Each structure stands twice: as C-alpha cells, then as structure tokens.
Amino acid sequence: MTTNPPSVNPLEESEYTPPVGEKGKIWTPRWIGALVVVVMLGELATFSYSLVGTALPGIGLHFQTTDLGWTITIANLVTAVAVAMIGKLADLRGKRNLLVIVTSLSAAGGVISAVAPTYEVFLVGRGLQGLLYVTPALAYSLIRDVFPKKLIAFAITVTFTGAGALLIISPFVAGWLIDGYGPLSIFWCIAAFQVICIIGVLLLLPESPLRVKSRLDWVGAILLGAGGALLVYGLGNAGTWGWTSTSFFGFMVAGLACFAAWIWWDSSFPEPIVEISLLRTRPMWTTLILNAAVYGPAAIVVSLVPIIVQMPRDPGGEIGFASDAFGVAAYMAPHGAAMVICGFICGAKAARWGIRYPMMAGCGALAVGSIGLAFLHSETWQVLLWLLFCGVGMGATFGGLPNLVVQSAPPEKQGITSSIMLSAQNLSSAIAVQLAFAMLAMHTFTTELGTFFDSDGYRLAFLVSAGFALVGLAILKIMPHGRASDVREVKTASDVIAH
Structure with missing residues (x-):
C-alpha cells in the first residue's frame, strides 16, 4: 500500500494515469x-x-x-x-x-x-x-x-x-x-x-498531478523580484549613466540588499518561495552558476554578430561587412543549423553519453568560437567558421541545461527551481551584454553614417564571452550530476506518487 507524500494533492492522484504508451509504444x-x-x-x-x-x-x-x-x-x-x-x-x-x-x-x-x-x-x-x-x-x-x-x-x-x-x-x-x-x-x-x-x-x-500545499511567500517574492528588477534596470541604464556613476552603484547596492534581505527572510520563513537549503546543495548551486556562464556568451555572440555584419568597414579594415538584414540571415543560418543538429544529437544520445561531457564540449566550442571572433574577424569565412563553433556550443549546452535542472531538484520543486534558473539566465545575459558594450564603448570610430565600434572593442567584448564559457567549463568539472545514469534514473511525477 502506498501513501501520499505531503506535497502531493491526494485529490489529483486518483485522476492521474502514468504517461505510458499503449502496448509499450513510446512515440504515440x-x-x-x-x-x-x-x-x-x-x-x-x-x-x-x-x-x-x-x-x-x-x-x-x-x-x-x-x-x-x-x-x-x-x-x-x-x-x-x-x-x-x-x-x-x-x-x-x-x-x-x-x-x-x-x-x-x-x-x-x-x-x-x-x-x-x-x-x-x-x-x-x-x-x-x-x-x-x-x-x-x-x-x-x-x-x-x-x-x-x-x-x-x-x-x-x-x-x-x-x-x-x-x-x-x-x-x-x-x-x-x-x-x-x-x-x-x-x-x-x-x-x-x-x-x-x-x-x-x-x-x-495533461496537467501535472503534483501540488505543493503551502502559503504564498509574498514578502520573499517581492524581495526576490525587486532585487532582480533593480539589477536589470541598473545594468540596462549603465551605458547611459556610466559604470562609475552614483545612479548605477545605487541600483546595484539596492538590488544586492534586496537579495540579502530575501535570503534572510526565506531562511526563517516556514514555507519560503525558494528553499535556501535547496540552493546550498551542490547540484543546485553548480547548475545555477552554469546557467549564468552559458547564457552569457550566447547573448554576446547573438547581439554583436548582426551589428558586425551590418556596420561599415572600420578604418583599419579589420571588421564590418556593410550588409543588410537578409545578409545577417545568411550569416546566422549556418549557426542556427549547427545549434539544432547538435542539440538533437546530444538529446538523442543523452541516456548513453550523459549531459556533462557533451556540455563540456559545448563550453569548449563556445570558448573557441568566442576567441576566434575576437582575433580573426576580417573575412566572411572566418566569422562563419567561428559562428559554427558557437552554434555547436549553444546546441550542446542549451539542450543539456534543462536536463541538469531536472536532475538537481525533486519533482515537486521543479516549477520554482526552473524559474530561479531562468532568473539566472536573464541576469547573466544582461550582465554579459553590458560588459561587452562597455568594452565596445571605449573603442569607436565615426563616419558620415554615424558612430561605430572598431576591431579592438569587439576583441575585448568577445574575450568577455570566452571568459564566461571557461567559467562554465570549470563548473562542469566539479558538478556531481549529469552522468548517463542520472538521465536514466530521473524521477518523474508518477515515481513520487507511487512511493
């Protein structure tokens, strides 16, 4: 005889049928x-x-x-x-x-x-x-x-x-x-x-059978949301205010203070919006940092390459292709194809290869592609080549990250866990792009068409991208989950209800 765990609504269990296909079929x-x-x-x-x-x-x-x-x-x-x-x-x-x-x-x-x-x-x-x-x-x-x-x-x-x-x-x-x-x-x-x-x-x-019976932690939600909003707003305006301005530092300090208050509040609240103890576990904090490290270079590459393709040639003749939007599509098409193909392969082979090793290769590819874009970007074939590396890296890492999130927390905590990971992705993307544009702003040139960034600025920006990818590679080396056995043994809602 089985019993219901406290987090599962017993009214839902009687209506739930484990998701299996008829006569052993999987792809119905x-x-x-x-x-x-x-x-x-x-x-x-x-x-x-x-x-x-x-x-x-x-x-x-x-x-x-x-x-x-x-x-x-x-x-x-x-x-x-x-x-x-x-x-x-x-x-x-x-x-x-x-x-x-x-x-x-x-x-x-x-x-x-x-x-x-x-x-x-x-x-x-x-x-x-x-x-x-x-x-x-x-x-x-x-x-x-x-x-x-x-x-x-x-x-x-x-x-x-x-x-x-x-x-x-x-x-x-x-x-x-x-x-x-x-x-x-x-x-x-x-x-x-x-x-x-x-x-x-x-x-x-179908609807998930899992329910968590608890009060909504409005104070924790407000503090966590305010902290994220203040950081995003401050970073979004840093280019206008200046990185050393009082306004920028004020928003950064206020955002971090909200995060500190949230940690203090949720550490003592009986039913917090996020269990701080869960974030302290090694699978969770390594996955959280990895999310930030992977989405940083992706945001930089996707943001900067279209600008490079459409900008005029810089005075040194090193960068800029003066193309239009359809030209951008021609550059991004191989990148997108590499991302899709690599993602499908890694997903299909996840039970055999696991998640960690393909993601290590993906972070390595992102780092190589970013370094290549930093130093060799004067010819079309060079940009296309490094974009292929980045596409492979994004396919391997983007597909692996959600699986790592699934493995890092119990099924009944997946909703909030996924949301916290999404916050990390958004904040890291904002930070990475702002850092990249801060590097670009130090190296500009002006033509009759306007002001543009030169090759030295892009070199620094793509090195920032490579730095993020290398942090991700280091985190993967100490990550305790993501192996093939973890993929095969992941717990689902039916497992929770059955036990």
Whole structure:
C-alpha cells in the first residue's frame, strides 16, 4: 500500500494515469503532438526577441521616440519580477494551468502593443508580453511531470535547441512583416503564434498531478523580484549613466540588499518561495552558476554578430561587412543549423553519453568560437567558421541545461527551481551584454553614417564571452550530476506518487 507524500494533492492522484504508451509504444500521436507544442513554446522566446530587435528602428519612427531601450528592458524587468512567483504558483496550482494563463496574458500584451496609440501604452503591452520568457521554464518542468520517462531527456533538449531553426527564418519573416505591414505587425504575428500554442496545450498536454500545499511567500517574492528588477534596470541604464556613476552603484547596492534581505527572510520563513537549503546543495548551486556562464556568451555572440555584419568597414579594415538584414540571415543560418543538429544529437544520445561531457564540449566550442571572433574577424569565412563553433556550443549546452535542472531538484520543486534558473539566465545575459558594450564603448570610430565600434572593442567584448564559457567549463568539472545514469534514473511525477 502506498501513501501520499505531503506535497502531493491526494485529490489529483486518483485522476492521474502514468504517461505510458499503449502496448509499450513510446512515440504515440499524442506525445508527438505534445512535443510539437512545447517546442513551439520554447522557440517563441527566441523568435519574438529576433522580431522585436529587427523592428526597433521602425518602432522608433512610428512613435517618434529614441528611447527604444525600454522596448527590450521592460520585458526583462517583468520577467525578473514575476518569474519566482509564477514558479511557486505553478507548484501550487498546476504547471499547465499557469502555462495557459501566462501565455494568454502575454498574447494580450502583444495585441495591446500592436494597437497602441502612444509609446507609453505600447510599453504596457511589452511588459505583459515579457511573460512569454517564463513559458519555456514552465514547459520543461511540465515535461518532467507528464511525459514518458524515456522521452524526458530528448523532449527537454529538443524544446530548447529547436529555437536555432528560427534564427534562420526570423530575419526574413521580420523583413516581410515590417516592409509589408509596418513594424507593429510583428506583435500580431507573435500573439497569433501564442493562441495556437494555448490551443495545443489544452488539447494535448495533461496537467501535472503534483501540488505543493503551502502559503504564498509574498514578502520573499517581492524581495526576490525587486532585487532582480533593480539589477536589470541598473545594468540596462549603465551605458547611459556610466559604470562609475552614483545612479548605477545605487541600483546595484539596492538590488544586492534586496537579495540579502530575501535570503534572510526565506531562511526563517516556514514555507519560503525558494528553499535556501535547496540552493546550498551542490547540484543546485553548480547548475545555477552554469546557467549564468552559458547564457552569457550566447547573448554576446547573438547581439554583436548582426551589428558586425551590418556596420561599415572600420578604418583599419579589420571588421564590418556593410550588409543588410537578409545578409545577417545568411550569416546566422549556418549557426542556427549547427545549434539544432547538435542539440538533437546530444538529446538523442543523452541516456548513453550523459549531459556533462557533451556540455563540456559545448563550453569548449563556445570558448573557441568566442576567441576566434575576437582575433580573426576580417573575412566572411572566418566569422562563419567561428559562428559554427558557437552554434555547436549553444546546441550542446542549451539542450543539456534543462536536463541538469531536472536532475538537481525533486519533482515537486521543479516549477520554482526552473524559474530561479531562468532568473539566472536573464541576469547573466544582461550582465554579459553590458560588459561587452562597455568594452565596445571605449573603442569607436565615426563616419558620415554615424558612430561605430572598431576591431579592438569587439576583441575585448568577445574575450568577455570566452571568459564566461571557461567559467562554465570549470563548473562542469566539479558538478556531481549529469552522468548517463542520472538521465536514466530521473524521477518523474508518477515515481513520487507511487512511493
């Protein structure tokens, strides 16, 4: 006779059937469809980021504003503030329920942005739309709870590496929409994409049976969210204020103070939003640092290479290709293909190879690609070669990270654990990009077209990228999980209920 663990709602257990296919089948039509839906959700964040980045100049002209940074920053701020509470609510109320609610709110934000009469209203919509960056974390924690065990590693990997495919087509989609229908048309496209995902989730994905019975830790959520928001806001404005300005240091100190207060509060609160003791475990803190280390170089490479491709040649003749958006797509297509192919291979072989060794190779590839971009970037073939290395590195690491998160915490803590990892990714991306642009700002040249960054600035920026990747490689060497046996023995929701 089995008993229910305290964290599982007994009312849910009687309605739950372990997710196995009929007559031993694994790939049933339902699970294929469910995987397609979660892949779409995983791709949406990258797809929307690319579309919005391409549309920024048109958005500025439409609203007659040069304060375009808020178009990106407001979405990151909302993610930083909301991610912890959404993760906790997912553990309390059901991951599928929260996935539908969050995606619906984000789609509504897209519609608001598409019809906004003023820039202020547009930013309200962008803030709501920022919730879409939380959906991949909810999706892969739901995968662990409801997918057949033999599909979990592959499904999670595919969810997070399929986004490389959209790196190939998104510049073309953006150009077609913006040129034909205006810059705000991209938000109709994103909202329509999300509506399709919502329908797919409701039809194909079962709800997780796991529930955590506890009070919502509002104080902890506010402190954690405020700390993340202050850091993101400060870093987002550091280029304007200056890295040594009082405003920058004020926001950094305030953000760190909120984090310190959160740790103090949640260490004594009986039902904290995040169990500090869980973060102290070696699997958790190594995975947390690895998340930050891997997403840093990815953010730098994806942000800087399109600028290099479109900028004029610098005075030294070392960098710049004066291309257009379609030219950017030609550079990023091999990178995206390498990312997708490598991610699929690593996911399919996860049970045999494990996660750690492919991720070590991935961090090494990111470091090599970044160093190559730092020193050899004057010819097209050189940039394409180093982008291939970076694509391989991103495929191996992006696909492995969610599996490491799954292995680092028990099933009933997956919602909030995934959300904390997402916060680490967002904050590390912001820090890495700001550091890169700080290096670039020290090395500029001016032409009749405007002011651009020269080769020395890019060299320093890509060395920052390599530094992040090498930190990730060092963390992997001391990480206790991620082996092939960990992939095969991962616990699912049915395991928790059965015992």
